[in-house]
């Protein structure tokens with residue numbers, strides 16, 4: 149019989165969660181921007197061509213920050229092509245993905261869209277084919293409040309108030325040969341430093357995200373050269389089932405491998421800060437992450453199933469647990485391309501992975517607790533830990549509302565797992581809520597015809613006191629929302 153034990157002491161705290169870990173990403177790729185975010189021909193678009201049904205679905209995710217315009221696209225994007233009267237904007241060959249860019253959606257449209265979504269913009273500069281001047285002038289266009297050329301150009305385009313874009317990326321995946329303007333770690337570090345200097349001199353209040361490499365040698369080089377200038381180091385990851393392994397269980401190895409790597413980067417950052425005497429903090433910005441293995445995203449869309457949703461739920465737990473080092477994270481992407489929202493011109497449906505994102509952002513507190521969990525497990529590679537527990541747990545606390553949230557992903561394919569949950573430092577009041585995401589089987593997907601095969605269902609719970617039992621259904625994610633007394 150599978151049983152487990154979860155101990156939660158509300159005084160044992162990991163740290164403060166930055167809500168920006170629930171961020172998103174949109175790129176000029178496939179049907180994400182054109183056909184997802186912007187579609188003048190859809191009946192759901194407003195007079196500017198922005199899809200209001202997509203905006204509504206993202207607002208419900210309470211996405212606090214959105215990265216744009218890419219991704220690989222960013223490395224060939226010249227932002228000045230995308231401002232001014234839309235009819236006069238040039239179409240250009242798009243060399244990252246082999247398409248044509250119409251430039252109908254540009255900086256002003258992105259900022260408008262962010263305001264409608266109630267999210268913070270995060271712009272990734274072009275460190276591939278772009279110049280130092282272009283990057284600094286982009287900052288000036290967005291944030292300039294003086295009587296200068298690019299600030300005036302923004303005003304001329306109808307936007308009197310500076311946009312105050314705080315987060316700027318110094319390029320995308322420059323370490324990869326697929327990238328326009330691919331460079332070695334040392335070459336990238338030198339270029340990033342010069343771009344960063346120019347951009348920060350243009351607006352000293354901005355925060356810079358340097359491009360991490362998912363490789364400690366790359367990360368060390370970039371940190372050694374740029375630590376005094378940057379505020380974040382990026383991390384990208386896409387998970388897939390492993391060859392010659394169980395396709396269901398091996399998909400869960402991914403977020404745990406990432407958790408391990410996030411610990412490595414966190415330590416490396418601290419080591420370099422100490423070595424170089426860097427006073428300010430440098431955090432990890434996991435600005436692309438998701439399950440992705442089925443589709444060529446230029447032409448197709450990834451249809452997610454319940455298993456993928458549980459993998460996404462696991463990584464949201466990982467992000468909460470690693471709140472001291474990861475301060476921004478952006479699921480890639482938000483609509484149509486490897487995304488929680490599937491939009492056709494006439495309507496949308498919510499993919500399975502929408503629900504863990506919704507649950508984590510809506511049912512969590514700002515303080516991460518250090519949970520002890522004992523649970524049987526499934527096999528994992530030795531380098532990840534040899535075995536992973538069926539139950540993955542994260543607990544968070546909201547002191548303002550006096551609520552505890554326990555997020556539990558039961559990765560067992562067939563079995564429900566009963567758990568004894570023991571509390572210290574606080575008692576649970578009755579009148580809580582159980583939020584459950586599950587479905588008939590791990591392979592189940594949503595669609596226009598069956599949009600609710602996987603959704604979130606909430607029911608009242610009446611547990612009280614300092615210990616209680618709860619059974620977590622097979623292949624499910626549960627969030628227990630528990631008032632404390």
Ligand code: AHR
Nearest residue numbers: 218219220221320321480
């Ligand atoms: O998100 C899709 C692509 O994946 C991005 O453009 C790129 O940065 C990554 O390789």
